[in-house]
Amino acid sequence: MAVTLQIWSLPAELAERILSIVDSNQVATSFRLVSKDAAALCSGSKYATIHLSQPVAPHVFASKWLAPGATRELTLQERRQLLCLTAASGVLQNLEVALVATDCLPTAELLRAAAAGGKLELFTWLTTRVSLPACEYDRVLSAAAGGGQTHVCEWLHAAGLCTLDPSLSLLPAAAAAAHGGHRGTMEWAVAQCGWPQGAAYQEPDLLRAVIHGFDLPALQHVWDPRKASILGAMCVTAAAGSPTADWAAKVEWLEAQGCPRTNTAARHVAALPDAEALARLAWLRGRGYPLNEETVQAAAGRGNTAALQLLLAEVPAPRPEQVFFRSQLATLAAAGGGHLAALQSLCAAGWGLQVPSALDAAACGGHVRVIDWLLAVQAPAAGLAMEQLLGPGLFHAAAKSGSVELLAWLRARGCGWDFGAYGGAAESGCVAALEWLAEQGCPLRLTGHEYVAPCSECDMATLRRLRQMGCPWGVDGEVMRSAIAAGAPLPLLQWLLEAGCSVNVPKALRAASGSVNGFAAPHLGDWLPMRKRAIRRLLRRFGWYPRRITLRQPLAVAGGADAPGGVAHGPV
Structure with a gap:
């Protein structure tokens, strides 16, 4: 403490030079709190801003985000941003806190943020908590390459988590690395492809990325004159938007090669x-x-x-x-x-x-x-009259933003509303917006459809709040079917079952056999049947899927068809 206090007794210019080499988050969370002199010297926004993408002392992070209601007013997008920034910082203890505070399950997006951040310990910890098909890991590999994190790329490649076809995994990773200007990572990815020398650079995506991320000599090194007539417009566009200092020279050179x-x-x-x-x-x-x-x-x-x-x-x-x-x-x-x-x-x-x-x-x-x-x-x-515009449709659109300020503003001007606003608020992932609607007396007629968006986004906070509000499960097991079709992880499916969600077994199993997150079933490889078996085991645990069932007889469950679980139908 004595040494720290001596810093503030130095001339202001010298003290600021010392602070300039200290981690900015440490200054914001520790140094500026030492004394009044320290606070005065560190009064600017430069020293008062905490950057979540950089390491933050765990005790400071926890005191902020574990406080009651700390994330209540955040939308799902903002809570996910908090998670991704924390993952990029590489502080595992803080990420564990953030997962609790946001009440979101880990997703592929979070894994990509961790990969781009390059902190291998945190990244490998996440891989044990997220179940993804190889085609999703291809995107994770590209995220790591885009951040220039060659060591993370090497780990993923050695672990065999990505697609074996290099055109689906390594080539996009090389393009991501080139787009970010990371030559070493790009060369590593190209080398792993095993293609003939120079062949990879003629692939359109990689060529475009090289033009964007590297200088003119690099472009000239890989250029094939035959590309001007086929890919010329794409190449000039990449050069025009390039962050390199010689972007204009690249455009001029490409024009000289015949690019339009x-x-x-x-x-x-x-x-x-x-x-x-x-x-x-x-x-x-x-x-x-x-x-x-x-x-x-x-x-x-x-x-x-x-x-x-x-x-x-x-x-x-x-x-x-x-x-x-x-x-x-x-x-x-x-x-x-x-x-x-x-x-x-x-x-x-x-x-x-x-x-x-x-x-x-x-x-x-x-x-x-x-x-x-x-x-x-x-x-x-x-x-246009105001009454024509201030209707439930506009209010529903506003609810999708999760902005309580906007909702209150519209109501103060007489905007109409109806029960559809709850679906919009659930889609936004803002718990405060859901609660505000109920408190203000918005007509409450929930249908179960409100669960669909938070299920697909792994948004446990919104799911819990909807359940507390008495949102029903809808008809014919549609909530469970949509959750499975969206690739919802097993912990979320288990929560639905524990909360009493009804299941239509044939629909659920068909959903477990189909596409997930835009990936067709053939691209999901062995992951899809493994996931389907895991879902069957989960349904069996909760009495929805006995070992032997007939095709056309409904399965009786505890409490009968009128119970919260409803009726399950035998699988096809």
Whole structure:
């Protein structure tokens, strides 16, 4: 303590130089609390911000996130962000706390975040708690490669968790590494493919990633002149959006090889950060690259107001008969992203706006300021009465955002509501929004469909709250079927059974034999039959799947058909 106190007695400039080499989280959570002098010196946001992606002292982390109600007002997306940032920090003790605090089960997304973070101990711990098919581990491998974590890639490859076909596992990993500019990791992945020298670099995804992530000499090293006519537009687009300092030189060189100037390059650049987008769009325009409505939409969706002003001066607003199909896409993108300045610029330039659609888009994102402006300015201009717009549909869209602030704002202005809002709030994963609806007297007629979204997202917090609110299980075992079809892990399925969820066994087993998370059954390999056997064992434990059953007779369960479990049907 005496040594620490002496730091604050030094000249401020010297003390700040010392602090600059100390971990910023340690300064924010420890040093600035030592004394008033320390607090005064560390008063800026630089020293008061805790970065969750960096290590945080476990006692500090626990005191914040294990406090009652710490995550109650967070949406599922925000709780998942907390988990992923904590996984990236590599502090296993903190991740265990975060899993408890968020009440989410580990998912493939969390495993990808841990892989990209590169902390092998935490990563391997997670692999023992998540059951994934090889095709999902291919994505995990790409996440590790994209972060330049060669040691994690080597571990995954040695463990045999990924698909054996290198075009499905190693080649995407090489592309992810190249896109991130990690040459060593890319070369490792390419070497593991076992392909002839240079063949891998002619694959479109890897070639595009090399152009994006590396400099001009690297591009020239792998370039095949035959690619100009086939993949030229893709290659120029990758170069135009590249983070390397010589991006313009790469574009010029590719043009010299015969690659065409297309609008896809400008569209891609328009979605970059605003200042960068403006400079590159101006440069591309000077070289004759076409700008069109899609370019405007890309800039509007990112809220790039400076780039948007340049584009609106060049791209005419679509004609009235084209408004719905083309002009509306740009205004919807701005409204959905909450970019009020961009939306106002579009409207001022004559780009058409469908007020109801824009309201729904803004409501789904929880953007109060955009909704306020649309109702105050655009609705009267379009001759729309407030009663036409403030209906249950808009309120349902707002519930999907999980924003209690927006829900209260809408109700204060007389917005209608109905029981569908509960489904939207459940989809958002915000427990506070669900509770607010009930407390404010929103009509409560739950159907069981509210469980579907949280089951597919491994959101235990929302599932528990719905059950506490008395949400029924619906009809014909649909909740269990949808959970199985979405690839819900066994702990979640077990919780459903323990809570009394009904099961239609034939439907459940058919779901266990089908596609999962967009992967068709043939791509799931041995994982799918293993999962199906595990589900059968789980159903048998709870009396839903005896060893011998007939095909057409219903299975009696404890309490009969009127019990919470209902009736199970024999498997086909």
